[in-house]
Amino acid sequence: MIIAKTVAQVREQTAKWKADGLTVGLVPTMGYLHEGHASLVDKAVSECDRVVVSDFVNPTQFGPNEDLEAYPRDFEHDCALLEKHGADMVFYPDVSEMYFPDAATYVEILSDMPKMLCGKTRPIHFRGVCTVVAKLFNIVTPDKAYFGQKDAQQLAIIRRMARDMSYGIEIVGCPIIRESDGLAKSSRNTYLNADERKAATVLYRAVTLGKRLIQEGERGADKVTAEMKKLIEAEPLARIDYVSAADGVTMEPVDKLDDGVLVALAVYIGRTRLIDNFTVGE
């Protein structure tokens, strides 16, 4: 596996692959890789001739009071996982390789979409995500790019950005990967102490309850999210950020839980903010 630290190195290699008629898949990550990321790499390897994984904790998507500094990193472990899963190149740039000191250009969706759900507490988050993903698209020029459904709003926003910006890149969403007790895999799970780790299953329990209520015939968004909230509020270490039903494409609030609607939640467990979601009918 090639370890590329510079943009030039990535460009040169992907140009060679493309000149040889090979397709290229991109898996953008912030590193500290887990089985969720591995599933994206597996999918990319199965669909593309060559797979590039970016491993970059992107500063522009963190707010001033967020966990940029604390975000866990383990590049050696990342490389071992990527080798094992058959990635061809990992792009591991320094911040200075990605952003000039006076960098000021951003890609942003100027609609309500990035202000909904996670955008309410993370106002600049999706602007940073769109910007770094657009840069990675420009550097790697992949045929396909892979994102996890765990970050459902991010996936919807990337789809919209790629469409609006005329990127000829297929955006592939991949299912949430969970621990054996249902907790969605996340690099941030490492922040949890033992008690919090137990409490964190409340997100999946809420997801399971929501799904069951819908399966039993309930289609009122308020009704279902209220029951989910009640369950979460019973967990002393949990504090709800939001439990919401949204249009699966636009992220706008909906009243009725039709197929395709996203039911998403963000919950603080202690100081750690975790997210989870499901799509009605999937």
Place this chain on the structure above:
Amino acid sequence: MIIAKTVAQVREQTAKWKADGLTVGLVPTMGYLHEGHASLVDKAVSECDRVVVSDFVNPTQFGPNEDLEAYPRDFEHDCALLEKHGADMVFYPDVSEMYFPDAATYVEILSDMPKMLCGKTRPIHFRGVCTVVAKLFNIVTPDKAYFGQKDAQQLAIIRRMARDMSYGIEIVGCPIIRESDGLAKSSRNTYLNADERKAATVLYRAVTLGKRLIQEGERGADKVTAEMKKLIEAEPLARIDYVSAADGVTMEPVDKLDDGVLVALAVYIGRTRLIDNFTVGE
């Protein structure tokens, strides 16, 4: 010459060229082509194996009270000129091909750069320019892209955007092409009636005066721009928008006319807004 109306057609053709190892040059235009545009095409043809010219009046770079509807169009004439100058493809999309009805993604430089000079009277202009040029970059994926120095701030902004967004595309600036009496070639010159056309030479006369003062040793920006303004104010049909000296890269105001400084002006001749500029030491 290929006439492409759709993004898919452009992508397919440029992919074929690239698979054959050919380099591709892009000349973005709003059509109604003149010798200024022709000089960009000539330069592109001399440097690239294949040349794509986009011919698209981009609505997102026009303000609500600007001349989007009135902007002159003559596609047949454009095609004849492009054929003659050796362009390989003209991309001539409908607005609906470039923008979905709910398109909301923009590329924007969030610094003072796009607020200076023309940005003062055209606050959303450069956001629209950056967005459409980024889209054209994504559609055509050129090796080089060509822009006229007449739109000096646009050129500086595109350079910055391409750098910040990690586009591996060389941005080539080309000299201003002028009428025999010095008026910079512009599609908007067609708005001028006979009296205005005569008065419009005041921009070039001001440019010539500014250059002469600097050649004679004057390096004070205020002094030179004041003399240029005085000359323009003597022309009854002219109304100054700005006459300014700016850093050639950042577009920030400067006091001293060192080499590389941009001296730029925008002047209304009747209702038509014209621009011109020169770079100190060039």
